[in-house]
Amino acid sequence: GQNIDQPTEMTATEGAIVQINCTYQTSGFNGLFWYQQHAGEAPTFLSYNVLDGLEEKGRFSSFLSRSKGYSYLLLKELQMKDSASYLCAVRAFSGGYNKLIFGAGTRLAVHP
Amino acid sequence: SQTIHQWPATLVQPVGSPLSLECTVEGTSNPNLYWYRQAAGRGLQLLFYSVGIGQISSEVPQNLSASRPQDRQFILSSKKLLLSDSGFYLCAWRSTTLSYEQYFGPGTRLTVT
Numbered sequence: 001g002q003n004i005d006q007p008t009e010m011t012a013t014e015g016a017i018v019q020i021n022c023t024y025q026t027s028g029f030n031g032l033f034w035y036q037q038h039a040g041e042a043p044t045f046l047s048y049n050v051l052d053g054l055e056e057k058g059r060f061s062s063f064l065s066r067s068k069g070y071s072y073l074l075l076k077e078l079q080m081k082d083s084a085s086y087l088c089a090v091r092a093f094s095g096g097y098n099k100l101i102f103g104a105g106t107r108l109a110v111h112p
Numbered sequence: 113s114q115t116i117h118q119w120p121a122t123l124v125q126p127v128g129s130p131l132s133l134e135c136t137v138e139g140t141s142n143p144n145l146y147w148y149r150q151a152a153g154r155g156l157q158l159l160f161y162s163v164g165i166g167q168i169s170s171e172v173p174q175n176l177s178a179s180r181p182q183d184r185q186f187i188l189s190s191k192k193l194l195l196s197d198s199g200f201y202l203c204a205w206r207s208t209t210l211s212y213e214q215y216f217g218p219g220t221r222l223t224v225t
Contacts, residue, residue: 004155031212042202042216043156087155091212097169100214102155 002026004103006088011109012078020073020106022088030098031091034062034073037105038084046073046086075108083110114139118203118217125224131176131190133220135203138184143205145186146214147178150200162186163208198224 003025012018024032031050035043049055049064049071061074075082085105091098115138125131137143144163148156160178161169168178175194179187186203200221204214 045213104155
C-alpha cells in the first residue's frame with residue numbers, strides 16, 4: 001500500500017531553524033511535494049523534489065533521499081507567519097496515472 | 113495569470129439533501145482537474161480526477177459524483193448527503209504542459225447536520 005508519515009505537531013521559536021521530516025513507502029514514486037496550509041485556507045505549493053539532494057528556495061529548503069524513502073523540509077529564520085500545517089505529498093503512478101498522495105500534515109507553532 | 117474559483121465558501125446541509133459544488137479555472141486551457149476532501153486532522157484524500165471534458169476517474173467509491181461539462185469547469189455532486197461527507201472540499205488544477213505541481217482553490221467547508 002501507500003503510506004506517508006510525518007510528525008503531527010512541532011513547536012519552534014521565532015528566528016530559529018526547524019526541520020520537518022517525512023517518510024514514505026509508495027510504489028511508482030515520481031517525486032515529492034511540500035505544501036503549506038494555514039488554518040482554514042487552501043494548501044500552497046512550496047517545493048518539488050524528484051532527484052536526491054537539497055533544493056533551496058529562500059528561507060525554505062527541501063531534501064530528498066529516494067533510497068531511504070525520506071524527505072525533510074527545512075525552515076530557517078522562522079517568522080510568526082510560518083505557523084501553519086506542512087503537508088508532504090508523494091507523486092506516485094497508480095491506477096494508470098500519476099496522483100498525489102498526501103500525509104496528514106505537521107502542524108507547526110512558532111512562538112515569540 | 114491563472115486563477116481558480118470555488119463556491120460556495122461554506123455550506124451547511126441536512127443529511128439526505130443534495131449537493132453541488134462548483135470549481136472554475138481561468139487563464140489556462142485543458143488543465144487536469146481534481147477534487148479532494150480534507151477531514152479534520154487528516155490529509156487530503158483524492159476523490160476525482162479529470163483530464164478533459166466528460167472524462168472522470170473516481171478514486172473512492174461513495175455517494176459522490178463529479179462532472180466536467182466544460183474545459184475549465186468541474187462540479188462535485190451528491191444526491192443524498194451523509195454525515196460522513198462533512199469536510200473541507202478542495203478543487204485543484206495542474207497544467208499538462210508546464211509542471212507537476214497542483215494549485216488549489218480556496219475550498220468549500222461543508223457541514224452535514
